[in-house]
Amino acid sequence: MDFLERINNDKEKILQVFTTLHQTPELGFQEVKTSQFLAQKLHEAKFKVISNINGTTGVMGILEGPEPGPVLALRADMDALAFKINGKDVNIHACGHDANSTMVLMAAGEIARIGIKRGTLKILFQPAEEVLGGAEAMLASGLLDDVNEMLGIHLRPIQEAKLGQATPALCHGSSYIVTAKIKGLAAHGARPHLGINAIDGAAAIVNAVNAIKLNPAVPFSVKTTKLTAGGNAYNIIPDIAEMGFDLRAQTNTAMEQLITKTCNAIEKGAATVGAEAEVIIRGGVPGAEYDQGTIALAKKAIEAVLGEALGPVITPGGEDFHYYSTKGKIKTAYIGLGADLVPGLHHPEMKFNPEALVQGVKILSYLVYERLIS
Ligand SMILES: [Zn+2]
Ligand SMILES: [Zn+2]
Known part of the structure; x- marks a missing residue:
């Protein structure tokens, strides 16, 4: 796969996008600069862009292929977390939603560069995962009514997956x-x-x-x-x-x-x-309810990029992503990506190995390639 090689060469660009997002930590439903930046990048990559979804900061990019086919969506969350440090209110991207958005955006750009053959790719940047309400607002917009399959991705703490490891089924409760x-x-x-x-x-x-x-x-x-x-x-x-x-x-x-x-x-x-x-x-x-076919797609992509995939990883944390399957009736899978992330998610000093971003872009690009191009 030539494009996997090309993504290696894009490492600098991936890190630049991550740095921009990391330096713009905004809280749920207030992701104004973040969503403007992402919308602009999607526009530059020749996606049709819909902003302010349902009156929120939600952004969608749409890319249509010449032939009919499935509608596949990639979803990333955009919001940061509020902390009080030394008596001061500060927002920090301590859950890595800046990383999730980076990986989905850069995969979208790579796919647009190749061009899709069939069906439609929808890129969804969802607001307000941490404070809840984001996923439901996106569903209420009707923009996901035609989506057959949706995948999400999130960095994992080192206890769940190390750098170079990933699961196609991160099972939130x-x-x-x-x-x-x-x-x-x-x-x-x-x-x-x-x-x-x-x-x-x-x-x-x-x-x-x-x-x-x-x-x-x-x-x-x-x-x-x-x-x-x-x-x-x-x-x-x-x-x-x-x-x-x-x-x-x-x-x-x-x-x-x-x-x-x-x-x-x-x-x-x-x-x-x-x-x-x-x-x-x-x-x-709601807890995770995945589609076996979508999990198989994610597994194949992980195996192509990392050699092998972890089995399902059970995590006690919650994710509003699961409204897309339980309420929206969309087939879903959710990738948990290892990044040597310490000391943990939601920790103000959360750190991870940025090499994971390159791997994530490759995995997401590969699975879209598999569904809409190959
Ligand atoms: Zn979180
Ligand atoms: Zn999160």
Whole structure:
């Protein structure tokens, strides 16, 4: 494959694009400069460009081949993370979305240079993965209605994959947040029998939630992550407690069960002391549901570039990419790319070996070549 050789020679250009994006860390739905830069580069590569998708910073590049064929999409996320360092608010690309965008953009450029033979290539730069809402906003635009297959890529921490390793199936779990307001009855500390102590209700709930069981063959966890109650006075029976819960499950079916059981535990736990619970499912992300044919495509590309592919890698983190398959009914696969990344994603000093960017561009270019050109 001549073009794989050519990508080696593009290393400087790849690093330049990465540096530009890395120096422009913008938060979810505020990726104004980032999306302008990416739109401009797509335009230069002769893609038809759609900006401000659904009123957001989302950008799509479209390249059509002369013959009919499948519609293939590559998706990258664009947003950075907010940190507080030495009392100052700073945005940092600590999840490597600058790397993801670089790899997808440079692969798009390489494919445009070769020219596609059949079907359509859609390049999607999605906003707001970290704060959620980005993928759903892209789906709501209707621009993905004709997409048959979509692939994403993300650098992995060194514990999951080293430089030179990649998986065609990075299996994120589902994660959800549930909150609850426990309503009791205020009373004087001397007359507790006239009140309902919201903290007693919260304590019962913590225990009920910790006792939830699901099929142990599927990894899951649920825990109380917030509990506030009581005011400044120590002699008042508090009538309100605010609670929060973090839910994780490796499959979407298990998550449905976990949400039902958690809501039940909160309501029944509060009822044991006569309190009421107002439960709100705040939202979350579905777990990975991949298409075997799309995984096979990604695997072939990884093998062509790196020699061999890792098996599926299970990661407890969440990704809103999985709305494209669960809600959008698109066939998907998601590549996890090793980069000797330390100390970890979402760490303000996250570092990785930039050689991975070249490998990622090659893998993405190869799989598009395979589907729409060869
Ligand atoms: Zn992240
Ligand atoms: Zn990420």
